[in-house]
Amino acid sequence: MNKYLSFxxxxxxNGLQYRAAALAGIATQFTWGALEILxxxxxxxxxxxxxxxxxxxxxxxxxxxxxxxxxxxxxYLENEIFDSIRNGNIAYELCRPIGLYNMWFTRxxxxxLSRAVLRCMPILIVAAFFPEPYGLSLPRDSKAFVWFLITMxxxxxxxxxxxxLVYIVTFYTISPMGVRMVAVAGVEFFSGAIIPLPFxxxxxxxxxxxxxxxxxxxxxxxxxxxxxxxxxxYIAILLQVIWSVILIITGKRLMAKALQKVVIxxx
Amino acid sequence: MKLYLKYxxxxxxxxxxxxxxxxxxxxxxxxxxxxxxxxxxxMFQRFNKVKGFTYSEILLCxxxxxxxxxxxxxxxxxxxxxxxxxxxxxxxxxxxxPRNEILQVLGSxxxxxxxxxxxxxxxxxxxxxxxxxVTWSMDKVLTVLFMIIGGTVVFTGVFVIYAAFCFFxxxxxEFMNIFTDGAREYGKYPISIYGKRVLQICTFLVPYALVQYxxxxxxxxxxxxxxxILLPLSACFFIIPCYLFWKWGIRHxxxxxx
Numbered sequence: 001m002n003k004y005l006s007f008x009x010x011x012x013x014n015g016l017q018y019r020a021a022a023l024a025g026i027a028t029q030f031t032w033g034a035l036e037i038l039x040x041x042x043x044x045x046x047x048x049x050x051x052x053x054x055x056x057x058x059x060x061x062x063x064x065x066x067x068x069x070x071x072x073x074x075x076y077l078e079n080e081i082f083d084s085i086r087n088g089n090i091a092y093e094l095c096r097p098i099g100l101y102n103m104w105f106t107r108x109x110x111x112x113l114s115r116a117v118l119r120c121m122p123i124l125i126v127a128a129f130f131p132e133p134y135g136l137s138l139p140r141d142s143k144a145f146v147w148f149l150i151t152m153x154x155x156x157x158x159x160x161x162x163x164x165l166v167y168i169v170t171f172y173t174i175s176p177m178g179v180r181m182v183a184v185a186g187v188e189f190f191s192g193a194i195i196p197l198p199f200x201x202x203x204x205x206x207x208x209x210x211x212x213x214x215x216x217x218x219x220x221x222x223x224x225x226x227x228x229x230x231x232x233x234y235i236a237i238l239l240q241v242i243w244s245v246i247l248i249i250t251g252k253r254l255m256a257k258a259l260q261k262v263v264i265x266x267x
Numbered sequence: 268m269k270l271y272l273k274y275x276x277x278x279x280x281x282x283x284x285x286x287x288x289x290x291x292x293x294x295x296x297x298x299x300x301x302x303x304x305x306x307x308x309x310m311f312q313r314f315n316k317v318k319g320f321t322y323s324e325i326l327l328c329x330x331x332x333x334x335x336x337x338x339x340x341x342x343x344x345x346x347x348x349x350x351x352x353x354x355x356x357x358x359x360x361x362x363x364x365p366r367n368e369i370l371q372v373l374g375s376x377x378x379x380x381x382x383x384x385x386x387x388x389x390x391x392x393x394x395x396x397x398x399x400x401v402t403w404s405m406d407k408v409l410t411v412l413f414m415i416i417g418g419t420v421v422f423t424g425v426f427v428i429y430a431a432f433c434f435f436x437x438x439x440x441e442f443m444n445i446f447t448d449g450a451r452e453y454g455k456y457p458i459s460i461y462g463k464r465v466l467q468i469c470t471f472l473v474p475y476a477l478v479q480y481x482x483x484x485x486x487x488x489x490x491x492x493x494x495x496i497l498l499p500l501s502a503c504f505f506i507i508p509c510y511l512f513w514k515w516g517i518r519h520x521x522x523x524x525x
Contacts, residue, residue, distance in 0.1 A: 024441040031445045035453045035461060042460035043314050050313050177288075181295035185302055194306040201312055 003098060008106045015114025022118035029123060033066040037134060052198040056137050057225035061196055063136040064221050067123040068152075070115040072159050072217035073193070074166075075184040078111060081167050082176040088265045101255050104167060108160045140226045147233060152220040154240040159216050161247035162187070168251060171258035174265070192218040198227065209236070212243040270366065274374030282379045289380060296383030300333065304391065307455055318460045319489070323398035325456060326391050328483050331411065332454035333388035335418025335478065337381040343423040345375040347447070349430035350438055359522050368517065369510075372430070401486060410482050410496045417478040417499030422447070424509035425473065431509075434516035437523060450475055457483055477502035 037059055044051050044058075053061070070076055081104060084090045093100060127136040139145045166183050170176045188194055190213035197205050197218050208214055219236045222228040228236060282289050307329060311322040320328070340347065349372065352358050361371045401407060429443040450473075453461070458469050458480045469476040478499040484490035 021438075021441065027442045028444055028449075031442075032449060032452075035449070035465070038461040038465065039453065039456060041462075042317050042456070043310060046314050046317055052313070178291055178295065181292075181299060185295070185298040189302045189305055194302055195309060199313060200309050 004102055004106045007103060008110045011107050011110035012114045015111050016118060018115075019118065022115065025115075026119055026122050029066040029069060029119070030126070033062050033123075033127070036062045041133075053196065053225070053227050055133055057227055058196065059134055060137050060225045061221050061227075063123065063127040064224055065193070065217060067120040067127070068116055068217075070112050070119065071152075071156055072191075074159060074163060074187040074191070074216075075180075076112065077163055077166060077176075077180065078108065081107075082170055085167070085170050086174060086176075086265055090262070091264045094259070094262075100259070101164065101252050105160060105164060108163055109156070112156070112160070139224055144223065144226060144229065147229075147237075148220055148224045151223045151233075151237060151240065154237065154244060155216050155218075155220045157244045158212060158240060158247060161244055161251055162212065162216075164251045165247065165254070168254045168258055171255075171262060187213050187216075190214065191216040192221075196222070198222075210239065212247060215240040215243045271370060271374055275377060278377040279379065292380040293383035293386075296380055297387050300384045300387055303452060303455060304329070304387070317456065320457055320460075320487075321399070323395045324483075324487055326395035327399060327401075327486070328457050328479065329455035330388045330392035330395055331414050331483075332418065332451060332479060334385060334392070335415055336422055336451045336454075337385040337388060338415070338419040339422030339426065341378050341381040341385075342419075343373065343426040344378040345372040346423075346426035346430035348376060350433045353433045353437055354523060356523050358520070362520075369513070399487070401488070406493070406496055407486055410486050410499075413496065413499040414478050414482050414486075417502040420503045421474055421478055421505050422450070424506045425450070427506070427509040427513050431513040431516035434520050446473055454479055474502040474505050 040058055040062075041055075044055050048055075051058075065072075084093065093103070096103075124136060129135065139148060162183075166176075166179055169179050173179060190208055190211055192214070197208055197214060200208065209218075215236070219228065219240060223233060223236075307325060310317075311325070315321065317325070345352075352361070352372070352375070361368050361375075364371065396403075425443075425446045429440070429447065432440050432443065454475065458466050458476045466476055466480065469480075481490075481495045481498050485492065485495040
């Protein structure tokens with residue numbers, strides 16, 4: 001456990017170095033968030049009754065989504081891992097007395113977390129000071145906030161476990177292009193990154209909510225905004241736990257299998 | 268021009284060497300932008316109009332922007348990936364050749380896989396045309412044509428600026444994504460829905476509105492100002508400051524070595 005912790009710390013500190021990149025990222029995310037909100041606003045003014053969330057809740061959803069973008073975006077994959085599979089550097093990793101799955105898992109977590117830490121604060125603070133309907137609002141009560149933190153951690157685990165599957169599939173396909181594209185294209189929509197899931201027609205939404213993708217950003221963001229609470233919230237958390245267990249077990253199994261007949265590419 | 272055609276044919280030939288890879292990437296491109304379409308589709312399942320634009324009208328707008336963007340990305344891809352050319356010192360080689368450097372960068376990469384995205388845009392366009400009640404006449408067709416030309420030029424201009432920044436920063440700048448990917452993503456709706464301020468920025472700073480919103484008004488009979496037909500062409504002037512910025516950047520170019 002200790003070695004993974006120190007590995008985590010190394011990666012984390014390493015990630016914190018890229019401050020200029022984070023600044024550029026923050027500027028981008030502000031614009032995206034603002035445009036997103038303006039777009040929903042246009043729809044809201046057309047027909048407030050057809051709007052499935054309260055407007056301030058949606059605004060908070062968008063800001064939180066932008067602030068924690070690097071935690072939850074599945075397209076945020078590490079090229080280094082793909083490269084190590086393709087060019088044979090994986091051999092070095094396999095020489096080390098550590099579990100590859102666990103190491104990559106901690107590494108992905110550290111990378112995502114360090115970037116999120118750099119980016120989230122400025123976005124959250126500035127967004128909180130925006131004038132009324134456009135600003136980030138606080139969660140309803142402290143209980144909602146605690147639930148939000150719990151679901152956030154669980155969602156984070158689901159995302160990383162899912163990305164691990166993408167890496168592992170690359171053992172079989174070598175070129176990451178295809179898997180990456182499908183993973184990115186599908187998951188983005190299913191997880192509510194394009195439009196929040198409540199905007200979908202009810203029956204489709206109900207099916208989507210059972211999928212592992214809904215256990216990603218959908219749950220914490222909607223918990224924060226108070227859109228998800230009570231019984232729905234408990235079910236969502238249960239699903240999050242189930243999916244993270246399933247994804248991790250599948251990942252470990254698949255990886256063990258892949259490593260049995262791994263081919264080191266080149267030298 | 269002859270040289271560019273030569274580049275073009277080389278890239279085309281190389282694509283045909285890897286048919287499967289080409290096909291898969293094209294399909295991937297199709298899927299990725301399909302997401303955005305789904306977003307629009309489901310929004311209109313719930314709302315039937317936004318700021319006076321109907322679903323089919325939005326599709327027209329979205330498809331035209333997507334066509335413009337794919338064309339620009341297909342041909343100006345060299346500028347989009349320019350940071351790697353700077354980073355590995357490749358640009359030194361370009362500089363010593365007795366040819367125009369813009370031509371060489373343009374020719375360095377042509378992404379035919381963008382055809383996947385293009386195809387989707389064309390399908391959407393055809394569907395949008397079928398569903399919306401635009402009465403097509405010569406000037407309407409011209410408007411669409413001008414929009415596509417103007418839009419492609421504007422997006423190319425943005426790519427050139429993006430590349431020119433690399434002369435100073437070596438790395439690509441993430442915030443430029445707002446003007447490329449962002450414009451594509453949010454250009455799916457007529458710019459007016461984002462409010463007056465955004466419309467002003469997109470009219471005077473980067474002329475997206477000139478190739479998207481105003482001609483669209485004419486196309487959909489929401490305005491009868493015939494001047495709007497020619498607006499997209501005037502947006503082509505945007506390429507001039509981009510070109511000057513690029514020239515200025517080159518003078519500041521310092522090789523990274525290696």
